[in-house]
Amino acid sequence: MLFIATEGGAALEQFMQQIVNGISLGSIYALVALGYTMVYGIIKLINFAHGDVYMVGAYVGFAVTTYTGLGFIPALIISMVVCAVLGMSIEKIAYKPLRNSTRIAVLITAIGVSLLLEYTMMYFVGPEVRSYPRLLSQKVFRFGSVIINMQQIYIVITTIILMIVLQYVVNKTKVGKAMRAVSADKDAAQLMGIKVDNTISFTFAIGSALAGAGGVLVGIYYNSIDPLMGMMPGLKAFVAAVFGGIGSIPGAMIGGLSIGMLETLVSGYGNSMYRDAAVFAFLILILILKPSGLLGKDTKEKV
Amino acid sequence: MSLLTVEKLTKSFGGLTAVSNANMHIDKGELVGLIGPNGAGKTTFFNLLTGVYEPTSGSIKLDIDGEQTEIAGFKPNNVTKVGLARTFQNIRLFKDLSVLDNIRIAMHQNIDYRLPSALFRSNKYYEEEERLRKEAEELLDIFDLSHKKDEMAKNLPYGEQRHLEIVRAMATKPVLLLLDEPAAGMNPNETVHLTKTIAKIRDEFDLTVLLIEHDMSLVMKICERVYVLDYGTMIASGKPEEIKNNKRVIEAYLGEDV
Amino acid sequence: MKVLNKKNIFTLIIIIAIYALVQLLLTTGTISSFYEITIATICINIILAVSLNLVTGFTGQFSLGHAGFMSIGAYAGALINMSMKSTSGFLAGILIGAIAAAIIGVLIGIPTLRLKGDYLAIATLGMAEIIRVVFLNMEITNGAAGLNGIPRFTNWTWLYLFTALTIVLINNFVRSSQGRACISIREDEIAAESMGINTTKYKVMAFAIGAAFAGVAGALYSSYFYFINPTMFGFQKSIDILVIVVFGGLGSITGSVIAAVLLAVITTMLQSFSSLRMIIYALLLVIIMLFRPQGLLGTKEVTDLFKFRRNEKVE
Numbered sequence: 001m002l003f004i005a006t007e008g009g010a011a012l013e014q015f016m017q018q019i020v021n022g023i024s025l026g027s028i029y030a031l032v033a034l035g036y037t038m039v040y041g042i043i044k045l046i047n048f049a050h051g052d053v054y055m056v057g058a059y060v061g062f063a064v065t066t067y068t069g070l071g072f073i074p075a076l077i078i079s080m081v082v083c084a085v086l087g088m089s090i091e092k093i094a095y096k097p098l099r100n101s102t103r104i105a106v107l108i109t110a111i112g113v114s115l116l117l118e119y120t121m122m123y124f125v126g127p128e129v130r131s132y133p134r135l136l137s138q139k140v141f142r143f144g145s146v147i148i149n150m151q152q153i154y155i156v157i158t159t160i161i162l163m164i165v166l167q168y169v170v171n172k173t174k175v176g177k178a179m180r181a182v183s184a185d186k187d188a189a190q191l192m193g194i195k196v197d198n199t200i201s202f203t204f205a206i207g208s209a210l211a212g213a214g215g216v217l218v219g220i221y222y223n224s225i226d227p228l229m230g231m232m233p234g235l236k237a238f239v240a241a242v243f244g245g246i247g248s249i250p251g252a253m254i255g256g257l258s259i260g261m262l263e264t265l266v267s268g269y270g271n272s273m274y275r276d277a278a279v280f281a282f283l284i285l286i287l288i289l290k291p292s293g294l295l296g297k298d299t300k301e302k303v
Numbered sequence: 304m305s306l307l308t309v310e311k312l313t314k315s316f317g318g319l320t321a322v323s324n325a326n327m328h329i330d331k332g333e334l335v336g337l338i339g340p341n342g343a344g345k346t347t348f349f350n351l352l353t354g355v356y357e358p359t360s361g362s363i364k365l366d367i368d369g370e371q372t373e374i375a376g377f378k379p380n381n382v383t384k385v386g387l388a389r390t391f392q393n394i395r396l397f398k399d400l401s402v403l404d405n406i407r408i409a410m411h412q413n414i415d416y417r418l419p420s421a422l423f424r425s426n427k428y429y430e431e432e433e434r435l436r437k438e439a440e441e442l443l444d445i446f447d448l449s450h451k452k453d454e455m456a457k458n459l460p461y462g463e464q465r466h467l468e469i470v471r472a473m474a475t476k477p478v479l480l481l482l483d484e485p486a487a488g489m490n491p492n493e494t495v496h497l498t499k500t501i502a503k504i505r506d507e508f509d510l511t512v513l514l515i516e517h518d519m520s521l522v523m524k525i526c527e528r529v530y531v532l533d534y535g536t537m538i539a540s541g542k543p544e545e546i547k548n549n550k551r552v553i554e555a556y557l558g559e560d561v
Numbered sequence: 562m563k564v565l566n567k568k569n570i571f572t573l574i575i576i577i578a579i580y581a582l583v584q585l586l587l588t589t590g591t592i593s594s595f596y597e598i599t600i601a602t603i604c605i606n607i608i609l610a611v612s613l614n615l616v617t618g619f620t621g622q623f624s625l626g627h628a629g630f631m632s633i634g635a636y637a638g639a640l641i642n643m644s645m646k647s648t649s650g651f652l653a654g655i656l657i658g659a660i661a662a663a664i665i666g667v668l669i670g671i672p673t674l675r676l677k678g679d680y681l682a683i684a685t686l687g688m689a690e691i692i693r694v695v696f697l698n699m700e701i702t703n704g705a706a707g708l709n710g711i712p713r714f715t716n717w718t719w720l721y722l723f724t725a726l727t728i729v730l731i732n733n734f735v736r737s738s739q740g741r742a743c744i745s746i747r748e749d750e751i752a753a754e755s756m757g758i759n760t761t762k763y764k765v766m767a768f769a770i771g772a773a774f775a776g777v778a779g780a781l782y783s784s785y786f787y788f789i790n791p792t793m794f795g796f797q798k799s800i801d802i803l804v805i806v807v808f809g810g811l812g813s814i815t816g817s818v819i820a821a822v823l824l825a826v827i828t829t830m831l832q833s834f835s836s837l838r839m840i841i842y843a844l845l846l847v848i849i850m851l852f853r854p855q856g857l858l859g860t861k862e863v864t865d866l867f868k869f870r871r872n873e874k875v876e
Binding site for chain 3: 045046094097098101102103104105106107108109111112113114115116118119120122123231235238239242271273274276277280281283284287288291
């Protein structure tokens with residue numbers, strides 16, 4: 001009996017460990033997914049370059065901490081500001097002129113911008129993987145055999161704070177109201193005197209800042225960054241946004257956490273090589289079964 | 304039995320019932336109008352008939368030469384196959400294709416060669432394409448559009464675009480033609496031309512026509528029978544004169560021009 | 562009887578003339594063996610681009626997973642060719658590669674082609690990733706290390722033959738009633754359905770034909786370069802193909818051909834600046850979309866440029 005109990009206890013602890021890892025990873029996905037969902041909500045574009053903004057954020061954090069010796073919080077803030085500016089510039093230069101083009105044209109542009117960011121970065125910093133400086137204490141907390149490290153705590157706390165701020169901005173401020181109005185009906189918002197262009201810029205700024213924060217956090221978590229690091233997590237964050245219901249902010253948070261946990265559970269119990277495939281298989285299932293996602297709205301073309 | 308028999312047709316979207324328990328029957332060769340104030344559910348009714356929406360309940364029967372088909376819940380392409388064709392309120396031509404191609408696409412189900420013939424261009428391909436082109440050109444000729452056959456559909460004047468949409472629907476060889484506000488946005492000249500076209504369709508092609516129209520004068524002039532839809536319910540049907548004097552219809556239209 | 566008309570004979574003469582010209586340049590050594598690889602790349606890219614154009618340009622279904630179908634052809638072709646080291650093995654490999662890719666295309670297409678626009682793009686991207694991960698984990702494909710020592714049967718003649726075949730067949734398809742049905746889906750799916758067109762059927766058909774030719778390209782590729790592994794067929798490769806299609810014009814077969822040649826030439830010229838190559842590709846993509854979103858030729862073909870209001874006849 002005792003043997004079975006410990007066996008069961010170990011299994012539970014292993015499961016809890018995967019959940020802890022999943023929540024940390026999922027928080028980062030959630031931060032990135034927010035940018036996708038906000039941008040999609042407002043201009044119906046899958047901003048392929050978003051994952052690369054997150055990569056740039058990681059590099060900015062790396063540069064700031066390595067060359068100026070600043071700590072975690074200044075690095076996080078600087079990275080968010082740089083990414084906000086980058087996101088706004090991308091929108092102004094590449095997407096805005098295409099506001100009335102076909103969806104496919106804008107999507108291809110987004111892919112182009114994504115490649116441009118990746119390979120421009122690679123041109124300047126080289127393709128090699130760099131290790132992130134250690135910014136946080138290496139302290140670990142043990143609960144039985146479940147290990148929670150300092151990085152994970154920082155990741156979760158930072159994410160929670162940013163999300164509270166975001167909720168406040170979207171729901172309580174004037175610009176947040178404008179964002180919601182534009183995503184509900186761009187033309188009507190325009191008629192109501194809302195500056196649509198500025199609102200879209202602002203949305204890109206916020207989304208990109210969150211991605212920048214995600215970049216710094218992932219650098220701390222995995223300790224390594226490279227110019228193509230944004231591709232896969234970017235796509236997975238998009239999957240998270242779709243799962244939560246594209247256009248929905250709480251949806252992106254739930255989606256991010258779910259994808260993070262799905263991934264760590266597949267790695268923990270199955271084959272880590274199938275991790276990415278599992279996420280995409282999951283995506284295809286959602287798209288087929290409930291394309292509007294958990295919290296999204298159904299839309300149908302008017303005939 | 305009537306060509307088209309609609310019984311207790313209902314469609315609800317969530318809590319909203321757009322069409323409720325609607326009945327309609329159309330005999331072969333009739334020209335019937337469907338009118339109603341804005342938002343009465345006319346286009347929803349059309350979308351139910353043509354398979355764009357699946358009805359919540361009710362039946363739609365089509366009787367072609369004694370052969371009955373229940374088409375409620377059919378996909379649009381299968382509805383077209385049975386013999387229903389339609390136009391759209393907000394013109395849906397294949398804008399970047401030529402007038403001729405618009406017609407040829409509508410004739411697709413009438414083509415008799417398969418994929419291997421298409422890929423390897425068998426003799427059958429050449430024969431069928433030749434026949435298809437001839438038929439398409441003849442059809443365009445009948446409706447005075449043959450001189451425009453190589454134009455892109457989007458470059459046609461508005462009236463002609465509406466016209467082409469009707470001809471395109473004709474190309475599917477329907478027995479029942481549904482026209483969704485064919486005169487919308489037309490100037491008086493174009494409307495006169497449209498009236499002639501509709502008459503021509505009926506007389507020369509032996510077709511049955513159901514049209515939704517906002518332009519009451521057009522409906523009253525050409526339709527033999529009229530149905531009136533209000534808040535998703537059929538509130539009246541009858542000859543145009545009867546409808547004109549029907550109390551409920553007048554009430555429904557109160558505030559709008561009758 | 563009607564197959565031997567003026568237009569077809571003329572096309573055949575052009576096809577043979579191009580072959581003869583390049584063959585002559587190869588035998589006289591005017592084209593050095595270094596550029597032979599460029600030619601092989603051009604041919605394979607033309608097959609890939611023209612087949613993707615059928616799906617994305619003509620049928621309007623945005624696919625980001627074309628490399629996945631290519632990899633199926635590449636692995637199927639390589640495995641068959643390695644166990645049957647003969648020309649018939651090579652041809653069997655291409656045929657089976659094409660069929661396998663088409664079957665997977667149908668299986669993937671039926672559920673995903675219900676999705677529209679960007680959702681479809683992501684779903685096809687995901688499918689291609691899944692295919693890649695499967696190859697990465699299978700024993701028969703030798704996992705991440707890939708397959709080595711694939712016998713080389715692909716040569717200029719076979720490359721040219723299959724490229725010409727792809728162009729002719731896909732051109733025939735888009736100019737048939739089935740092809741027009743596909744084009745009508747791109748133009749307006751709801752109107753197409755109302756014209757009696759079974760849109761699902763034709764989307765899947767275009768997808769399967771596109772996949773089959775991508776499979777052919779994959780089989781030719783593996784037999785030309787001796788060696789394949791799963792990373793060769795990632796997202797990057799799908800984008801490479803998409804760039805060619807977009808650059809040439811969505812809905813223009815000759816556009817894809819010209820773009821494949823031009824981009825191969827640019828790549829070869831940038832050989833010594835390979836780190837700049839991707840930046841230039843990316844810039845090209847953005848600039849085309851900003852200034853000429855329809856690509857070089859739009860939906861026109863080169864042959865349209867020579868038509869002077871002549872009455873087009875079905876010949």
